[in-house]
Amino acid sequence: MIKCLSNRWEQGHRTSTYPKETILLPERYRGKPVINNNCDQKIIDQCARNCPQEAIDPDHCTIDLGRCVFCGTCERLSQGQFIQFTNDFEFAFTQKKDCITNGSIPDLNQHVNVPAQKLFGKSLQLRQVSAGGCNACEADTNVLNTPFFDLSRFGIQFVASPRHADGLLITGPVTRNMRTALLQTYEAIPSPKIVIAVGSCALSGGPFRGSPDICDDLNDLMKVDLLVPGCPPHPLTILYALLGVIGGGSSQPIVIH
Amino acid sequence: MESDFLKISNGVMVRRKDIPQLPFDRFCQTVLDFKGQIVQFFAYMDSHCKLLIVLRNKNLFVAGCDVPEKYKALTLKSEKFHMFEREIAEQYAIEPVDHPWLKSVRYHQNYQQKPDCFGNDYQDDIPGVYPYYAIQGEEIHEVGVGPVHAGIIEPGHFRFNCIGEKVLHLEIQLGYQHRGVEPLLCKVPLKRLPIIVEGIAGDTTIANSICYAQAAESLSAITVDRDTQISRTIAMEIERIANHIGDLGALSNDVAFLMPSAFYGRIRGDFLNMLLLLSGNRFGKGLIRPGGMYEPITEDQRQILIKNVNILRPQIEHVADLLLNHPGVLSRFESTGYVAKETAENLGMVGVAGRASGIPYDVRHHFPTGFYQKLTIDPKIESTGDVFARANVRYREVLQSLKIIETLLQQPNRPKMSPRTIQFQPSAFVVTLNEAFRGELSHCILTDHKGHILRYKVKDPSFHNWTGLEMALRGQEISDFPLCNKSFNLSYCGFDL
Numbered sequence: 069m070i071k072c073l074s075n076r077w078e079q080g081h082r083t084s085t086y087p088k089e090t091i092l093l094p095e096r097y098r099g100k101p102v103i104n105n106n107c108d109q110k111i112i113d114q115c116a117r118n119c120p121q122e123a124i125d126p127d128h129c130t131i132d133l134g135r136c137v138f139c140g141t142c143e144r145l146s147q148g149q150f151i152q153f154t155n156d157f158e159f160a161f162t163q164k165k166d167c168i169t170n171g172s173i174p175d176l177n178q179h180v181n182v183p184a185q186k187l188f189g190k191s192l193q194l195r196q197v198s199a200g201g202c203n204a205c206e207a208d209t210n211v212l213n214t215p216f217f218d219l220s221r222f223g224i225q226f227v228a229s230p231r232h233a234d235g236l237l238i239t240g241p242v243t244r245n246m247r248t249a250l251l252q253t254y255e256a257i258p259s260p261k262i263v264i265a266v267g268s269c270a271l272s273g274g275p276f277r278g279s280p281d282i283c284d285d286l287n288d289l290m291k292v293d294l295l296v297p298g299c300p301p302h303p304l305t306i307l308y309a310l311l312g313v314i315g316g317g318s319s320q321p322i323v324i325h
Numbered sequence: 326m327e328s329d330f331l332k333i334s335n336g337v338m339v340r341r342k343d344i345p346q347l348p349f350d351r352f353c354q355t356v357l358d359f360k361g362q363i364v365q366f367f368a369y370m371d372s373h374c375k376l377l378i379v380l381r382n383k384n385l386f387v388a389g390c391d392v393p394e395k396y397k398a399l400t401l402k403s404e405k406f407h408m409f410e411r412e413i414a415e416q417y418a419i420e421p422v423d424h425p426w427l428k429s430v431r432y433h434q435n436y437q438q439k440p441d442c443f444g445n446d447y448q449d450d451i452p453g454v455y456p457y458y459a460i461q462g463e464e465i466h467e468v469g470v471g472p473v474h475a476g477i478i479e480p481g482h483f484r485f486n487c488i489g490e491k492v493l494h495l496e497i498q499l500g501y502q503h504r505g506v507e508p509l510l511c512k513v514p515l516k517r518l519p520i521i522v523e524g525i526a527g528d529t530t531i532a533n534s535i536c537y538a539q540a541a542e543s544l545s546a547i548t549v550d551r552d553t554q555i556s557r558t559i560a561m562e563i564e565r566i567a568n569h570i571g572d573l574g575a576l577s578n579d580v581a582f583l584m585p586s587a588f589y590g591r592i593r594g595d596f597l598n599m600l601l602l603l604s605g606n607r608f609g610k611g612l613i614r615p616g617g618m619y620e621p622i623t624e625d626q627r628q629i630l631i632k633n634v635n636i637l638r639p640q641i642e643h644v645a646d647l648l649l650n651h652p653g654v655l656s657r658f659e660s661t662g663y664v665a666k667e668t669a670e671n672l673g674m675v676g677v678a679g680r681a682s683g684i685p686y687d688v689r690h691h692f693p694t695g696f697y698q699k700l701t702i703d704p705k706i707e708s709t710g711d712v713f714a715r716a717n718v719r720y721r722e723v724l725q726s727l728k729i730i731e732t733l734l735q736q737p738n739r740p741k742m743s744p745r746t747i748q749f750q751p752s753a754f755v756v757t758l759n760e761a762f763r764g765e766l767s768h769c770i771l772t773d774h775k776g777h778i779l780r781y782k783v784k785d786p787s788f789h790n791w792t793g794l795e796m797a798l799r800g801q802e803i804s805d806f807p808l809c810n811k812s813f814n815l816s817y818c819g820f821d822l
Contacts, residue, residue, distance in 0.1 A: 071647045072584060078643060079588050094598075096605035096620065120516045137520055139611050144619060153605075196477045200502050202818050203479055204527025204608045210477040214590040228475035244450045245432055245501045246480055249472045275524040278513070281433060281505035299610060300527065 082215045087311060091304060098138040098153035099302070103171035105129050107150040115142035115150050125168070134167035134271035137299035157302045160309035161295040164287055167271065176312040187260060188234055192224045192314050194264070195233035195257060199250045200282060201240030205267035205300040209237065212303055224310055235262035241269040241282040242289065254290055262313060265292045266306060268299040275299070329355045330386035333379075335692040336539040338755045341771065344377070345388045352390035356380065357402050362673045365756060365769050366409040368392060368417040369780035370437070376413070379756050379769065385692065387756070398424035405673040408788060414442045428455045431500035431821055436508060458496050460486040465493070468803065472501045479817035487803055495798040497791050502821035510781035515747060523610045525783060526819035531564040532761030533783075534613035536768040539694060539757040541615035544749040544770060552740040553617045554696040555733050560600065560609055561759070562726040567596035568762040569719040570641065572814045576716055577648050579808045580657040585648040588640070595637055602626055616745030622738040631734050638727055645720050658713035662797040662809035665710060674793045676764015676786045677722070678813050680706045681714035688760035700729065715812040751776040763787060763816060785819030
């Protein structure tokens with residue numbers, strides 16, 4: 069008992085005040101990019117050639133953040149002249165086409181039909197399925213349950229049964245071997261439901277794009293409502309996106325189907 | 326006979342023509358007679374299908390042979406071949422005749438597009454249509470769990486045969502995470518390799534990246550400088566601490582002691598944040614590249630790391646005192662999930678699980694590379710082989726790793742090298758081993774006569790240890806499964822590739 073108390077005293081209060089107060093991430097963290105459209109074409113071409121994810125389209129001067137793994141190759145090669153990754157972690161998408169960006173990233177409040185906030189504003193229960201994820205996205209989703217992030221203070225919880233869930237949070241490139249299990253889980257969730265894809269793999273196949281053992285596009289299997297880029301996204305990016313669903317963050321509520 | 330093999334060193338390239346090619350019968354006999362363990366055993370396609378084996382005792386050895394389409398299974402004589410032979414059968418349709426449990430490992434079409442050894446139809450994308458080991462009797466019942474589990478965890482299928490609460494047999498069937506990593510690594514441009522390697526298993530990003538970087542450097546005749554080696558060692562030990570601390574927290578959670586679980590959950594994050602500080606990514610993605618690091622550890626970062634380690638060390642010790650001396654915790658940890666040393670040796674178990682059963686094998690001690698050659702690493706072993714032993718090995722290794730980091734951070738780190746373009750030597754072979762937090766991780770690259778990758782083989786420590794978990798469950802209560810599983814904490818994606 070004494071040990072419990074002394075440990076409790078030593079650990080103190082750890083829960084962050086986000087989103088009321090923002091959090092400063094280290095300088096090397098690569099978050100929301102700033103793109104210079106007037107950059108020398110030679111530099112853009114060089115970045116496009118060397119991008120391991122082939123995420124840069126040199127003709128349109130865009131980068132596909134669904135494909136990007138935020139390795140920083142383009143920033144390094146262009147010495148920040150073409151792309152600079154800021155330490156702003158607040159970005160997520162509601163449409164796959166918006167992932168291909170020339171620098172402008174729409175707010176999360178696109179395509180409002182029925183605000184999800186109305187349905188899930190005070191309670192959002194999610195079922196997580198890893199479909200070939202390398203466990204980085206899974207770990208950085210799971211970490212939201214630790215005292216620092218304390219996800220449950222927003223009324224968001226991860227549940228064991230899809231029957232108890234309001235939505236599905238998917239990580240991984242959707243391997244062929246998980247396709248059926250994923251679809252069955254999706255079917256088992258009562259409507260209305262939302263689908264959240266987390267990480268470069270779920271958005272585009274990520275590092276594994278082109279492998280015959282993964283499904284080409286999650287969007288072919290189900291309608292995805294929220295896309296969180298990153299490899300893996302920082303837990304705060306995932307938290308920001310989830311708060312977007314319930315309208316509790318600094319962003320506007322998004323729509324569900 | 327050791328003289329039949331070529332003695333090799335960890336991370337040192339050899340020419341493929343120097344690898345002894347034995348007649349097949351002699352190959353089988355020699356590998357069965359060898360007193361030691363298997364590091365790698367796989368098939369590859371050259372002009373025809375060949376086998377290659379890397380074995381270890383106090384040294385590393387390699388040998389190869391041509392392989393017929395069918396042969397008498399080696400598993401009949403030694404169970405450590407069990408999973409390797411199933412993998413070879415699945416990848417190259419080479420049938421080990423009379424294999425006691427021949428079924429697919431990951432469920433995919435073989436690389437040769439040959440008729441399948443298992444009779445699977447891969448148009449059907451439901452794995453698991455094969456038979457499971459079953460026990461019959463009036464009071465026997467089966468429990469099937471997964472692939473989708475209750476928590477935020479990777480998929481896998483567990484099939485228990487129980488009598489009442491008691492587990493008679495557990496069979497673990499994986500493959501749901503199979504992304505086709507090995508063939509992908511052979512066919513993509515070299516610029517994609519580090520990214521794919523980092524995605525093999527996120528929690529083992531640093532160890533996998535170091536295995537790849539060392540292999541690539543060896544094949545490209547690059548030697549990295551001392552300070553680059555030191556920074557890699559620091560990253561590797563941070564990864565180990567973060568994962569071990571996370572596992573101890575998870576074990577605490579599984580015996581419903583939530584306080585240490587919450588504390589360790591948070592402290593794990595503090596170590597991941599150290600990697601974030603160094604690399605911009607919480608798992609260290611982007612940090613390790615062949616040839617060196619893009620951004621060295623700055624003086625400010627070094628001071629922050631020293632300060633944080635100083636703050637965290639007493640907290641880690643105090644929480645461990647709370648957890649590992651608590652009578653309620655001990656009553657759950659002790660004697661649960663027992664694996665005898667003999668079983669562990671027969672299965673070739675490695676890493677934390679192996680050391681907890683008394684096998685003093687640690688790659689950092691036995692086959693050190695990089696800066697580990699300059700360090701004295703004393704493998705942390707326990708003798709009881711239970712959940713407590715696996716927890717305590719983890720805790721003792723955390724303290725050991727903290728000490729390593731503290732020592733290495735004393736000097737400023739000024740690497741002279743940065744990542745380089747790599748070009749592989751033709752017709753070469755290299756194997757690298759590193760002690761990842763789960764145990765012996767190994768990458769192996771064979772190049773063709775043009776210097777292209779002919780075969781890339783990855784072996785996660787979990788490849789040896791999943792069978793150990795099956796054995797740990799025999800005779801246990803089924804309710805202790807989560808605890809046993811957590812005490813092993815094996816990789817799904819690292820196994821499934």
